Amino acid sequence: MTTINRRTMLKGTAATAAGLTVASKASKTFAAPAVIQSGPTKIVYWGSFADSLGVAEKQLCDNFNAAQTDVELEYQYQGTYEETAQKLTAAVAARQTPDVSLVSDVWWFKFYLNNVLAPLNDLIAANNIDTTDYVDSLFNEGVRNGESYWIPMARSTPLFYFNKELYTEVGLPDGPETWDDLVAVTDQLVTKDGDTITRSAFAHPNSASYVAWLFQPVVWQNLGAYSDADFNIQINQEGAVKAGNFYRDSVVNGWATTPDDPESDFVNGYTASLMASTGSLAGILAESPFEVGTAFLPQAEAFGCCTGGAGLAILADKSAEQQAAAFQFVSWATAPEQTAWWSENTGYMPVRKSAVDGMTDFFAENPNFKTAVDQLPQTQAQDAARVFIPNGDQIIGKGLERITVNQEEVQPVFDDVAQTLEEEAEPVLEALAALG
Amino acid sequence: MQGSTSLTLQNSVSTDQALPVGTSRRKRPPVSEWLLFLLFIAPNFILFGVFSYWPMIQTAYLSGVRWDMISPTKRWVGLDNYRYLWNDDTFRQVLVNSFWFAIGAVGGSLVLGLAIALLLNQKLRFRDFARAAVFMPTLLSGAAIGIVWVYIFDPRYGILAGFLKVLSVNSPSWLGDPTWALPAVIIVYIWKNVGLATVIFLAGLQGIPRDLYEAATVDGAGRLSKFRNVTLPMLSPIMFFVVVTSILSSFQAFDIINVMTRGGPVDATNILVYYIYQQGFVAFNAGRAGAASMVLFVIMLAITLIQLRFSERKVHYG
The missing domain is CATH 3.40.190.10 (Periplasmic binding protein-like II)
Structure with a gap:
């Protein structure tokens, strides 16, 4: 029988711990491809809305997951616009970014300047999105030098x-x-x-x-x-x-x-x-x-x-596959039908021109919502x-x-x-x- | 299983001791001993290194650059960030606020803590319950406390406004008025931290030998005289400890302020740690945040050094 004393035991524990660390790393590496190859693409979305707006935002994400099977979106609430920007900054440094994030009118530019946001023109073209249906002034706020960097989503005045x-x-x-x-x-x-x-x-x-x-x-x-x-x-x-x-x-x-x-x-x-x-x-x-x-x-x-308000941006450091999946959410969430739903449930502006047509009944019942939409054409960036x-x-x-x-x-x-x-x-x- | 393991362990220990002193004792410790030594200190050393010393070195470096915490390049600007702080009206106000906050928070905890400790050091009914109740806020999260107190302070719906109304006093807009915001935050801070001071004072009070009081009684001292001539001097080392630790922790108050006022209105409750957070994580000026951190570090270091000097002198006291 080998005798165990404290020293050998400590050494043994250390060795086991080190071994476990190596093993757990290895198993992760082996497990990863299996996840990618089968099942929906998983993406993470960072949102910024609390209270009743947060409920609507969560619902929008749930609706997206229920509406299709290619992409599985995980909704993560990050706090106010400011807190989301803080966390995104930290996430960029730590290389732990979400795939798609809400960025507010005052914060997207900082990320744009540092090449954090993915240019979206190719994705827009690949998905045949008619950008002229977006309210021009809102859409153009996300465009720099002809390239689009964020898509209007929760836009307000x-x-x-x-x-x-x-x-x-x-x-x-x-x-x-x-x-x-x-x-x-x-x-x-x-x-x-x-x-x-x-x-x-x-x-x-x-x-x-x-x-x-x-x-x-x-x-x-x-x-x-x-x-x-x-x-x-x-x-x-x-x-x-x-x-x-x-x-x-x-x-x-x-x-x-x-x-x-x-x-x-x-x-x-x-x-x-x-x-x-x-x-x-x-x-x-x-x-x-x-x-x-x-x-x-x-x-x-x-x-x-x-x-004012915020829009959706995709992170530049993601793989093409992740970005494509993220864009699927971006285009879905800002499609006319979802735009109308989101707008009716929150008061944010319908960012699609064609969405307004479908909201006539809603406006008749809620004239206060109509005021904001009527004012929209007279607003500027x-x-x-x-x-x-x-x-x-x-x-x-x-x-x-x-x-x-x-x-x-x-x-x-x-x-x-x-x-x-x-x-x-x-x-x-x-x-x-x-x-x- | 467990029993047998511990048995084996004990056996092995005694075997070790019983072994004749071999070759290893007389020579320098072999490499394996050094490895073992490193293994023992490693957990502490790595933790402190990674989470204390390395960030400190980084902060010192950051205080000399201009960096928005995201761009790949940090530009070296030398002492520019310190110059900025020197000229910044806000930073000056922040230092003044921190000073008053420390005075209010420490003074309040000290006086109230001692008063409560004296009270709870007597034979009272429900004494244990009272002691627990006083200590409890210390255990709660500052953020949760902040949220509750925002409601208490509300000038219209708040419970405090209700009390003041009974006294037919109009409640000030505690958190919206620059003159009241800092006192309001100090009140909450004291409420949260007075329990700790109380417990330490209680321990101190119980450590004062009875015979000193008996001797004082024999000499014909009254209650006040006993308090002044026995309790206070005997408590002074404890009091000094409470003052220093309270100052150090009051300079680091963040949670209550972030939840209740966000440093406002108009920087009325902006104190040093919150300013660092604002510069660093709201305005993304890593350099200025670093420089302000170094200022905080120097202040804390000075307080700690004073404490060391003072407690060395007092070490034989009592």
Whole structure:
């Protein structure tokens, strides 16, 4: 009999452990081809929607798996747009990327600049997808130098939501046409308990809730811009500053508030109106105990409204087979039928022109959804400063918080913001120059 | 099976000892001994190396580059990132916030922890239950606590607003108002961490010899005098330990802030670790995040060194 002492046992354990590691590695290598050869192609999808939107997103994925047998899609929720972008960045470094991911308006560009996103033109051609059926402005936002990098899926625009009962009382049953119309009735809409506003006429979100996205159209309405297409920053110039002063005055004059969650304030009757994404439409309608009205954004000097939201991108580091499978999901999820389903269940814009035809009955029953679709042709893509400069959204958003929450003077704040944006634009300009 | 194994083991150990001292004892340890030595230290060494030292070296390197965490090239910029922090108004505010957060969180845990410990050191009914209740928040996840407290603080629907209403005070917008947000976060932090301080103080209180109190009583000391002249001095090494560990952990508070305020409104609750996260994983400025991490490292190192110096002097105390 061999005697075992602690040392030999430790050595033995180490050896066994090492052996097991080697063995497990080997078995993986041997097992892999079998999986690839038979059965559906497995792909992983990273999504970003929570609550009722998340339920719809999950349902969309389940429907895809039920509709065909070639591809098996695994849905993985990753958090907000920002968190998804963070995880995708980490995933690229770790080479553990999903096959297809939701990328938001403000984050896709960073991945494009670093060649993370697969060009889609060949896949589009191979699958005979009629790209002219996509709403042009939405589709073209994903195109650089003639090549498509993401397909619009959950695209939204800002929309003006108002409490119909309150607005009818003040003589604006269809909502305000201009901001002046709104300002004129704020005295009647606001209720106070001493100095505390118990109901505001309007509510601004904070930077985490994309105030910079909702402020974008107000800047345009005042004939300003965040920047031009060549990254020349204009946020500290006349139009944008005027818009900023309008926001500041709204708080200083006591008719607008800056709650943590404007949408819940709205459905609970603590504010009479707000701007929010069309993607919030289904949720707001479901939760409001009162009748909700929707309208085009109010005008100032002009009308202005931007697009937003997210689309689907395929990762460049995947095999052709994986990419083809991923594209199958992308084209299926944005096909007219699914577009209509997704739109009706969330409030996101139908990204296919032909989808709108099939939604006539739905619009008749839900006129509020129609408002957003009617407004869509008048919308435009956002300024480069917010969507192409990394973190541009949060940089502008923090400036707006300083104006609305801290009530600081607009010009110096926007000068700060402009300086930061200019600094942050430098690496983007370098990367663009490198791409040629 | 098990029984026989352990038997064999014991036998072998005694056999080993009984063996006559052979050739190996007198020479230098053979290679196999060294291998064994490495085997023993390897788990710790590899873990620390991979998860502590290597990241630290990497961070120091990253603090000298400009990198968006995704592009293949990192450009060396020397001290630019430190220069950026030096000139950044936000970073200055972050340091001030971190300072106040530490003062509030540590001061609060210290005073409250000691008060609760004194209370629970007496003979009370349900004392064990009370001790468990005080300690429990320490065990909970900071993220979950944050979510619950967001509801508690809500100026309209929150339970705290309800209490304040009874006192006919209007609830401030705790998390939406820059003046109240930091105190609100500190309150939650204290609530979560006071249990740990309490337990340590309790242990300290129970370690104070009874005869000191008896002697004080004989000398005619009152309760307050006993507290000032016996309890506090005897507790001072413990108190020092609590202060230092609380400062270190308060500088690393992240979960509560991320869940409750995301550093806002307007950076009112943005403290050092959250700033590092924002620079690194929101704005993707690995270099600035690295530089801020080095600043944090230096602060922590300084606190630890002070602790070492101080506790060396106090080592024979009590």
